[in-house]
Amino acid sequence: MMSFSFPLCCSLLVVFCGFWGFISSYKHLLNTLLSLEFLMLGIFWMLSLQSTNVGSEVYFSLFFLTLAACEGALGLSLLVLIVRSHGNDQFMKMNLLEC
Template sequence: MVNFSMLWIMSSFFMVFCGLWSFICYHKHLLNSLLSLEFMMLGVFWLMSIQMSMVGSEVYFTLFFLTLAACEGALGLSLLVFMVRSHGNDCFMSFNLLEC
């Protein structure tokens, strides 16, 4: 019989690898890249919270990590809004690096 803690750890690793696979395969749009990065961050947060609960230490580090992940998501969304307003869409192929 499989231990539930091992099942949760394997599911969090599966989340991280699925996010990495989607980041590598579906990088045509900026929104897809941002969503896959956030999915990886949630998998890492879940793994970290499981490990911290097993050890019995403080959970403040996981809350700090969740705060940084939320700030990273807000920064990514602001970049997405800026690129859509300046270029008209979020396709990476439509960006010209020679423009200011």
Template sequence: MMIFSNAVVSVALLMFLGGISSFISFHKHLLNSLLSLEFMMLSSIWLLCLQFSPVGNEVYFGLFFLSLVVCEGALGLSLLVYIVRSHGNDYFKSFNMLEC
């Protein structure tokens, strides 16, 4: 049974807050927004794995959520490719959401 210190949890929370701040401040490109969302998901998976580590099944839990994050990343990249092919770039200001 592994007990993690408060420093590890605070680093994971700092990662999550860094992802939120980059999502809010760097929203000019769609790729920047997708990368910050992916960073937030990975930090939340890390927090969940730290929370469920005394249970003993954190490996299966982490792999399940990691596979969900991979599917989300693949879907985001496919949408990014579609938007770049249809609009020519990934600026948020260059396309209207009703056209997509």
């Protein structure tokens, strides 16, 4: 049975705060990307805590961290592309027919 410790509760709080930030900030693309990175950081923290409790499976957490970094780079490149083409990152001012 899994016991809830203080670091695990803190990582769950980080995940829920990132998810709440992703849901509530829907106007700007930069805010949604930052909340997604915060969510990934919380999941990585929880994954690393659980992998240290189970055994020495560190490679899976490093692979997850690599994928999270690639996701962040892809999101920032999309942000730069949208700002160059539309002038801002607001979702409300973008016309879906032009994209």
